[in-house]
Structures are given as structure tokens and as C-alpha cells.
Amino acid sequence: MPDADSNSAPPPKEDDAPVASLLSRISGLSTNPDPTESTSTPAAPSGPSSASTSRPKPNTSNPLFGRALAGVKTDRPSVTSSSPSPSATPATATASASPGGSGTAGTGATESQQGKELLGNKEEKKEDGKMSGFGDGWDDTPQNGNADATQNGEQKTDASMSEGGLISNDFQVEVKLADLQADPNSALFSAKSFEELNLHESLMKGIYSVGFKKPSKIQTVALPLLLSNPPRNLIGQSQSGTGKTAAFTLNMLSRVDPAMLTPQAICLAPSRELARQIQEVVDKIGQFTEIKTHLAVPGSWSRGKRIDKHILIGTPGTLVDMLSRRGPQAIFDPKQIRVFVLDEADEMIALQGLGDQTVRIKKMLPPGVQNVLFSATFPDEVQRFAESFAPEANKLFLKKEEVTVKAIQQLYLECDGEEMKFDALSALYDCMTIGQSIVFCRTKATADNIADRLTAEGHSVASLHGDKDSSARDDILDGFRDGKTKVLITTNVVARGIDIQQVNMVVNYDVPDLGRDGGFAPDIETYIHRIGRTGRFGRKGCSVIFVHDDRSRRDVEYIMTELGKPMKKINAMNQDDLDELEKALKIALKGPN
Numbered sequence: 001m002p003d004a005d006s007n008s009a010p011p012p013k014e015d016d017a018p019v020a021s022l023l024s025r026i027s028g029l030s031t032n033p034d035p036t037e038s039t040s041t042p043a044a045p046s047g048p049s050s051a052s053t054s055r056p057k058p059n060t061s062n063p064l065f066g067r068a069l070a071g072v073k074t075d076r077p078s079v080t081s082s083s084p085s086p087s088a089t090p091a092t093a094t095a096s097a098s099p100g101g102s103g104t105a106g107t108g109a110t111e112s113q114q115g116k117e118l119l120g121n122k123e124e125k126k127e128d129g130k131m132s133g134f135g136d137g138w139d140d141t142p143q144n145g146n147a148d149a150t151q152n153g154e155q156k157t158d159a160s161m162s163e164g165g166l167i168s169n170d171f172q173v174e175v176k177l178a179d180l181q182a183d184p185n186s187a188l189f190s191a192k193s194f195e196e197l198n199l200h201e202s203l204m205k206g207i208y209s210v211g212f213k214k215p216s217k218i219q220t221v222a223l224p225l226l227l228s229n230p231p232r233n234l235i236g237q238s239q240s241g242t243g244k245t246a247a248f249t250l251n252m253l254s255r256v257d258p259a260m261l262t263p264q265a266i267c268l269a270p271s272r273e274l275a276r277q278i279q280e281v282v283d284k285i286g287q288f289t290e291i292k293t294h295l296a297v298p299g300s301w302s303r304g305k306r307i308d309k310h311i312l313i314g315t316p317g318t319l320v321d322m323l324s325r326r327g328p329q330a331i332f333d334p335k336q337i338r339v340f341v342l343d344e345a346d347e348m349i350a351l352q353g354l355g356d357q358t359v360r361i362k363k364m365l366p367p368g369v370q371n372v373l374f375s376a377t378f379p380d381e382v383q384r385f386a387e388s389f390a391p392e393a394n395k396l397f398l399k400k401e402e403v404t405v406k407a408i409q410q411l412y413l414e415c416d417g418e419e420m421k422f423d424a425l426s427a428l429y430d431c432m433t434i435g436q437s438i439v440f441c442r443t444k445a446t447a448d449n450i451a452d453r454l455t456a457e458g459h460s461v462a463s464l465h466g467d468k469d470s471s472a473r474d475d476i477l478d479g480f481r482d483g484k485t486k487v488l489i490t491t492n493v494v495a496r497g498i499d500i501q502q503v504n505m506v507v508n509y510d511v512p513d514l515g516r517d518g519g520f521a522p523d524i525e526t527y528i529h530r531i532g533r534t535g536r537f538g539r540k541g542c543s544v545i546f547v548h549d550d551r552s553r554r555d556v557e558y559i560m561t562e563l564g565k566p567m568k569k570i571n572a573m574n575q576d577d578l579d580e581l582e583k584a585l586k587i588a589l590k591g592p593n
């Protein structure tokens with residue numbers, strides 16, 4: 001089993017010194033009169049794109065420069081959540097949840113056709129979201145929570161709690177996860193204890209070893225449905241960062257027979273990075289069982305070598321390759337598969353992308369397999385296809401207004417042209433490195449370009465995208481996960497599923513779009529997943545999307561309307577707005593003053 005635990009990412013190994021020095025420089029200052037000061041002690045280069053050269057003078061003519069962090073304080077007030085996340089009941093179960101339900105899983109002969117019809121009209125979505133005033137997007141009330149709690153429910157994020165994956169750097173706040181888990185309107189609401197979920201003793205040990213005390217709402221509701229017999233399909237939607245992985249992991253671990261040395265469960269994810277992360281979670285929660293996992297990604301298997309592990313976790317292309325070997329060449333016997341999990345299911349069945357492969361794999365599995373589909377997003381048309389993919393499923397869908405995580409402060413930054421976007425990003429660097437940040441770009445070229453330019457300015461960043469080779473991708477993400485790199489410039493390759501709890505800021509450098517096939521219309525689902533890389537399991541987060549022309553302005557308005565959630569507009573050229581940005585970032589990153 002791998003050593004790393006994605007649920008308990010170790011504290012940043014980088015010296016705390018640069019952070020401490022940054023914090024002491026900005027502590028108590030309301031402004032930074034010297035725009036060059038904030039760049040005078042750059043963080044030690046550590047990322048793959050880091051520079052050790054002295055930092056050239058940046059563009060100080062931009063009003064954003066040197067402003068973003070002035071006035072951020074180092075004091076960490078005690079924060080109690082009094083206004084939890086929005087109602088997030090995943091209880092729109094439209095099928096009976098009775099254990100006696102029939103557990104048939106059809107092969108969906110017309111799936112492919114249906115999917116094409118259903119998925120082709122994404123940009124025709126109705127704008128039916130309601131927007132209230134901008135003030136609604138500026139709820140200063142802290143929404144904290146995290147993954148460990150003391151006996152009396154009090155919770156503290158401090159360095160000594162790093163085992164639970166908690167932030168262990170210099171800007172932690174006290175929080176009360178217990179409050180969130182006691183609130184029926186929170187996505188983390190816990191109606192039951194893990195003890196009441198009838199899990200095997202060895203899995204209970206695994207759960208406690210990763211620091212979970214109580215199940216989240218999706219875990220509480222989905223686990224009894226998943227574990228009931230005969231097995232029944234399940235389609236589950238829950239907000240990003242609410243613990244879907246553990247839900248399907250516990251189901252897989254409960255359903256495979258350790259005595260049978262052959263794959264009995266397959267879990268597919270859209271990226272190598274996510275597959276690796278899921279494997280780590282399964283290995284960690286399953287560490288007190290005899291169950292073993294195999295990562296099914298390119299290069300991880302050899303012809304003629306049968307796999308004797310119980311659970312396969314991988315990407316669809318590799319599974320298709322594996323399953324195409326039959327007879328004496330077979331890598332494993334698909335007839336032994338009992339559980340088929342699709343994480344990020346809406347993406348996995350989207351026929352423009354991975355859906356063809358996913359459907360091909362499903363058709364090679366026995367008809368009685370339990371299909372389990374999870375995602376934070378299920379657009380209407382994909383929902384219908386999911387229902388035919390997993391017939392007679394128990395269904396847990398969110399209402400539209402519940403889909404985004406309220407604890408994520410969403411802002412948009414109005415820039416005067418494309419070039420100002422880069423200056424704004426550069427100015428935000430100090431802010432981005434208080435915790436950790438992910439910057440999403442539309443293309444690999446943009447990601448490389450801005451990573452190079454930030455590096456040339458002396459900033460320490462890493463860039464990650466699909467053109468890098470596998471081991472480089474692994475190293476870059478591991479370095480970011482370990483806190484060695486604080487800013488990751490990337491594409492959609494890590495937009496979904498990646499769980500790094502200390503990420504407290506997401507920058508949408510480019511508005512996510514549906515690409516050429518989708519007429520470059522804004523991609524709401526990708527936006528939701530991108531910003532969901534922060535605000536994990538009750539933590540705070542902040543997202544900033546850049547707008548620089550009429551088109552991006554329209555796109556962001558569309559996203560706001562669709563989500564029914566306003567974002568505060570910040571004008572990069574307006575000093576007052578910049579002050580507000582500082583304030584928003586302070587609130588999002590540090591708690592209220």
C-alpha cells in the first residue's frame with residue numbers, strides 16, 4: 001500500500017520561515033507603501049518551475065501591484081460557525097431506499113445513442129437561476145469546519161493535528177466541525193454515527209485511523225443504500241469536498257472477498273491524478289483488511305501478467321486495454337466484478353469525452369454488477385443518461401441552488417485586457433502563498449507561459465498539465481500536496497476530485513468553456529469543480545475569476561445566473577475595489593477581523 005495518505009496530507013515541508021516573514025511584514029499594516037517591498041523576500045524556490053535568480057522589477061504601474069495583501073493580519077481569531085452551509089440535503093431520493101429493492105443493472109443497449117442526444121445541447125440551458133443583490137455573495141460569517149474533533153465537539157486546527165490532514169501552517173483558525181455536523185442544513189450534517197452504519201470492524205479501524213469522527217450527510221445517506229442487499233445501483237450527488245470518496249470506498253471494501261485473489265471492484269476516474277488519490281484513500285481506509293488495490297493507469301500493467309489484487313482503480317482507457325485481452329492473455333476475469341464505481345460520473349459518461357470507453361467497459365461486466373455513480377454535478381441531460389446507465393438506482397440529487405459550497409467566497413476581477421490578467425496574478429502571488437492556491441488556465445500553453453513568467457519574476461510556482469510525462473505529473477502533484485510548492489498553475493486536469501485541504505484559493509485565470517464542440521460556451525460544471533478544490537469539508541476558501549473583455553464578462557454573468565449566486569465584482573483599476581478585494585481575501589483566508 002502506498003505510504004501517502006491523501007486524507008492526511010502532511011504539513012508543508014517548506015520552511016515556515018518565508019510564510020512567517022511574509023506574515024510579519026504584513027501584520028498590522030493597512031497598506032504597503034512600497035510596492036516593491038512585498039517582493040523583497042521571495043519564497044525559497046522549490047517547485048519545478050522555480051527560479052533562484054533575483055527578481056526583476058515587476059510592473060508597478062498596475063494599481064493591483066503590491067496591493068493585494070497589504071493589511072492581512074496574523075492574528076487568528078477563534079471562529080465559531082453560526083451560519084452553516086446552505087441546505088444540502090441529498091435526500092431527493094426518487095427510488096425506494098428499502099434494502100429489499102431489486103438490484104438489477106441493465107447493460108443499456110441504447111446508452112450511446114441516448115447520451116449523444118442528451119449531451120449535445122448543453123449550451124441551450126435555460127437561465128433560470130435567480131440572483132439576489134451582490135451583498136449576498138459577501139457573507140462574512142465564517143463557515144469553518146474540518147476533519148477532526150475533540151470529544152466535546154470543539155475543534156482546533158493546529159500543527160499537532162496534521163495527522164488528520166489539517167492545515168499546519170501559520171494561519172489556522174479554531175473551528176467547530178461539530179456545529180456543522182449537528183446542523184441539518186449543512187452538507188456535513190451527521191444523522192448517525194459510523195457505528196450505526198454496520199461497517200466491518202476492520203473498516204471502522206480504518207475510518208478512525210484517518211481521523212473521521214462522524215459521517216457527512218452523503219455518507220450517512222448513501223452508505224446504507226449502497227450496503228443493503230441485494231445490491232442496488234446508486235447515483236449520488238453531493239457538493240465538492242463532502243466525502244463522496246469514503247462513501248464509495250467503504251462500499252467497495254465491504255463488497256469484495258479478500259479470499260478471492262482477483263479484481264472484484266472497478267473504480268474509474270477521469271484523470272491519473274484522481275485515480276492515484278482514490279487508491280490512497282482505499283488503501284488507507286482498508287489498511288486493516290487483506291484487501292489490495294491495483295492502480296490501472298498507462299504503464300501500470302504488463303501483458304500476460306494476471307492481476308491478483310481485489311480492487312482496480314484507474315482511468316477508462318487503461319481498463320479498456322486490459323479488458324481487450326481475453327482467453328489465456330486475460331489480465332483479469334471481468335465476470336468476477338461486483339461493483340463498478342464511476343467517480344466524477346457526469347464526466348465519465350459524457351459521450352463527447354470518456355463516455356464511449358466507460359460504456360464499453362460496462363458492457364464487458366456481468367449484468368448483476370452494482371453501478372455506483374458519484375459527482376458534485378449532474379447536469380439535467382447527464383442525469384437522464386445516468387439513470388439509463390444505472391437502472392433502478394437509488395438517486396440522491398441536489399437541488400440546483402445547493403450545488404456550490406457556500407463557504408467558498410466567489411469573486412470576479414475585472415481587468416483591462418488580457419495583459420492585466422497577468423499583472424493581477426503576479427500581484428496576488430503573496431496572497432496565494434499564505435496557504436496554497438491553484439490557478440486554472442484554458443490551455444497547456446497558457447499554463448506554461450504564465451508559470452514561466454511568474455518564475456521569471458522570482459515567484460515559485462509549478463505547472464501541471466497533460467503534456468507532461470506521467471512521472472513528472474506525479475512528482476509535481478506530490479510536491480504540491482506536500483506543500484513544497486504553494487502555487488499550482490494548471491489546466492482542467494486537476495479540476496475534479498483532487499483533495500488538498502490546505503488549498504484556500506482558486507484562481508480562474510480563464511473562464512472555463514466547453515471547447516470547440518460546445519461553441520466555447522461557459523462550462524458551469526467545470527467552474528463548480530474548479531472552485532471546489534478549495535473549501536473542502538467545511539474549510540474556508542476563496543475563488544477569483546478573471547474577466548478581461550466583453551465575452552468573458554458575459555460568460556461570468558451567465559455563470560452567476562446559472563448558479564443563482566452573485567459574485568462580488570472587483571475592478572482591478574479601482575483602488576476602493578482593490579481594498580475590498582483585500583478585505584474579502586482576508587475574510588476568506590484568515591477569518592474576520
Ligand SMILES: Nc1ncnc2c1ncn2[C@@H]1O[C@H](COP(=O)(O)OP(=O)(O)OP(=O)(O)O)[C@@H](O)[C@H]1O
Pocket residue numbers: 006007008146147148165211212213214215216219238239240241242243244245246375376496497498499501532533536537
Ligand atoms: N466523515 C468525515 N469526517 C472528516 N473528514 C472527512 C470525512 N469524510 C471525508 N472527509 C475528508 O473530506 C475531504 C473531502 O472528501 P472527498 O475528497 O471524498 O470529497 P468529494 O465529495 O469526493 O469531493 P469532490 O466532489 O471534489 O470529488 C477529504 O480530505 C476527506 O478526507
